Structures are given as structure tokens and as C-alpha cells.
Amino acid sequence: MKKITRKNFFKGLALGTISLPFAIRGCGSDNFAQNKSSTSGILNSKKYQWKCVTTWPPNFPVLGEGAILFSKWVKEMSGGRMEIKVFGGGELVPSLEAFDAVQSGAADMAHGCAYYWAGKSKAAQFFATVPFGMNAQQMNAWIINGGGLELWEELYANFGLIPMPGGNTGVQMGGWFNREINSLADFKGLKMRMPGLGGKVLERAGGAPVLLAGGEIYTGLERGIIDATEWIGPFHDSSMGFHEIAKYYYSPGWHEPGTMLEFFFNKERFEELPEDLQAIMRTAAMRVNHWMLLEFEQKNAEYLSKLTELGVDIRYFPQEVLAELKLYTETIIEELTTEDPFTKKVYDSYLAFRKKASAWSELTEKVFYNSLQNS
Ligand code: CA
Numbered sequence: 001m002k003k004i005t006r007k008n009f010f011k012g013l014a015l016g017t018i019s020l021p022f023a024i025r026g027c028g029s030d031n032f033a034q035n036k037s038s039t040s041g042i043l044n045s046k047k048y049q050w051k052c053v054t055t056w057p058p059n060f061p062v063l064g065e066g067a068i069l070f071s072k073w074v075k076e077m078s079g080g081r082m083e084i085k086v087f088g089g090g091e092l093v094p095s096l097e098a099f100d101a102v103q104s105g106a107a108d109m110a111h112g113c114a115y116y117w118a119g120k121s122k123a124a125q126f127f128a129t130v131p132f133g134m135n136a137q138q139m140n141a142w143i144i145n146g147g148g149l150e151l152w153e154e155l156y157a158n159f160g161l162i163p164m165p166g167g168n169t170g171v172q173m174g175g176w177f178n179r180e181i182n183s184l185a186d187f188k189g190l191k192m193r194m195p196g197l198g199g200k201v202l203e204r205a206g207g208a209p210v211l212l213a214g215g216e217i218y219t220g221l222e223r224g225i226i227d228a229t230e231w232i233g234p235f236h237d238s239s240m241g242f243h244e245i246a247k248y249y250y251s252p253g254w255h256e257p258g259t260m261l262e263f264f265f266n267k268e269r270f271e272e273l274p275e276d277l278q279a280i281m282r283t284a285a286m287r288v289n290h291w292m293l294l295e296f297e298q299k300n301a302e303y304l305s306k307l308t309e310l311g312v313d314i315r316y317f318p319q320e321v322l323a324e325l326k327l328y329t330e331t332i333i334e335e336l337t338t339e340d341p342f343t344k345k346v347y348d349s350y351l352a353f354r355k356k357a358s359a360w361s362e363l364t365e366k367v368f369y370n371s372l373q374n375s
Helices: 006-015 020-038 041-045 063-077 095-104 122-127 136-145 148-157 196-204 214-222 234-240 267-272 275-309 319-338 341-363 365-374
Strands: 048-054 082-087 109-112 161-168 175-177 191-193 208-210 248-251 260-266 313-316
Touching: 048 063, 048 095, 063 082, 063 109, 063 161, 063 260, 063 275, 082 275, 095 109, 095 161, 095 260, 122 148, 122 341, 136 148, 136 161, 136 260, 136 275, 136 341, 148 161, 148 341, 161 267, 161 275, 191 214, 196 208, 196 319, 214 234, 234 275, 260 267, 260 275, 267 275, 319 341, 341 365
Parallel strands: 048 082, 048 109, 191 208, 248 313
Antiparallel strands: 109 260, 161 260, 175 248
């Protein structure tokens, strides 16, 4: 049989000498037959009941819904063979114990965000987001097609886990402030709820990052315990009522430019599943990954319009402030990557991808958005 190369494949399609079904079957007919037989018969009737813990409060909109949809779609696709009970943070284990719970097997899987596990490995946060890092589109491209997932799998394998991308918030907002930010000096002494690396950057800029759980932020801001807070974007922020107690809503969320969420699985349990159920889990995770970004896009657009109608004072961080915060970020990342070779390996991959992706978006998306502004 004539070997199908990329060139003669397309030529053959155009000439009608290769039919598409033949070409597709030709690529993997043996695998297809094997999978079919290994998952038929008695294995197909075995039912699985799994527990999924999450780092979100119970029934948390969009983020928590992602895990619930995953469970629903897996059940549908498996014809009811795989049932997954989803637990909000604190229902089975506290939110930030999800990693340990799946590692120990107390839960089978989790939905969360890799920057929560920076204490396990500093490399973890590069699979979520870093200040002034990649946006959602670039993160997805790096993770799914650009070598990121292989590194992520290598890291989590050390803990007996398998990670998969599980959604993205898109670019977040910069947060709610009761103080104007006109220069870097305005960060001096600013008490702001700002977790993670963003908090460290704020600290270098003279601010005071404060750790507050979601439920404590409103009162903290109202009573002046904090001067500012970041959260997510218009949809979640308006449900928190921050517009009632803060003067300014700042853009952009330089600290979270495209936060990727994650699913992770107890590796041993995942690998024990029949191949078709493993494929169903991967497909459902990918569907959630896609769904969530679109849900954020739709909800944030809708609620930005509501906040604008309410007369919320939307401001932009001055360019020179962002430039200085970016310099602090680079120093901090430099420090943390020199401490650990694997973190450096991940960051090098991240940075190499970002450099090319930035050049591409500078040439296309940036020019395109600028053209819209001028019209
Ligand atoms: Ca946030």
C-alpha cells in the first residue's frame, strides 16, 4: 500500500483517491480493535462510585459548577457506570487539604487550582497562573499543545497524582480599592487582600498583603481592616457586593492574567479504570476546561454591563505602575526558580512558550484590539 504522507493525504483527498474514513481507520485500526475488545464484556458492567473533593465552597458558581458538570457528563457518557459525588470545601475535607486527600486515597479526585499547592512544589503555580504571565488562550496552548501538561504530569506523579486542565477564569480584574492608585507610592501601606505571588509583589511595592477567607472580605473592606481586595471578575465580585463598599474598580488583574483550574486524580485508581472510562474522564475534563472559560466570558460581560449601569467607577492602573510591578514580579520569580531545578525547568518551558506566543499576539490580537479602539 502506498504510504500516506501529509502531502499525498491532502492531495488524495482533493483528488478523491483517498476516502476520509479509510484514511482515519488507516491511522489506528489496530488500537481501535484492541480498545473495543478490552472494554467489552464483563468489565463493561462494573460500576464505580468515586468521591471528588473541591477547593471551592459548596455550590460555588462557575468554579464549583465545573466539578458538578464533570460528574454529570461522566455519568452520561459512561451510561451510569461511573458515578462521582462532588464535595464542596469543608464537606469531606477542608478546601486546602484536597491535594493530600487525593494523594492518600481518602478521595479519588479533586477540582482545584495548582497555585494552592505552592507549598508542595513552587513549580505548581506555573500550571495555574503567575503575575504578568500568560492569558487563558496562551495557557491552554502551552498546557495542551506546547509541552506544559507533560511537565505537570511529571510533577504530580511524584505525589501519586494525575493532573488535567479543568477550566480558566480568563483575565481577572485588578480589584476594589478605597484609595486611588496614581503612582507606585500609593501602594505604600496599602492593606490588600491579595493571595499568592501577587501578594509578594504587593509587599515589595510597599503594600501589606492580608490573607482573608472569602466570607471575611466584605466586612474587612467595610470596616477598613483592608483598603482593597482582589477577587475574580464582575460576575463573582458583584455577588460579593464589593461595589457597595469600595470606591474604585481597577483593571487589569495583572496578578491573575488567566488562571487555569485543574482536575487531579489518584494515579493508581485512575489507572485501574477500564480504558474507555479513562477516555471518558479525559474527555469530560476537556469539556469542562472549555465550558468554564466561555461561562466566565459570558457572565463577566453581562455583569460588567450591570456594574456600569450602577455607576461603578472603573479605573486603570497607570502603565508605569504596571511596569514597576512587572519588574518586582520578575525578581521574585527569578528568586524562586533558582531555589529548585524542577521549578526552573518548568519556568524555562513556560517562558520559552510565552515569548513566542507574545510575539504572535503582538502581531495579531494587540493590533486588532487597537484597531477597534481607533474606530
Ligand atoms: Ca483572584
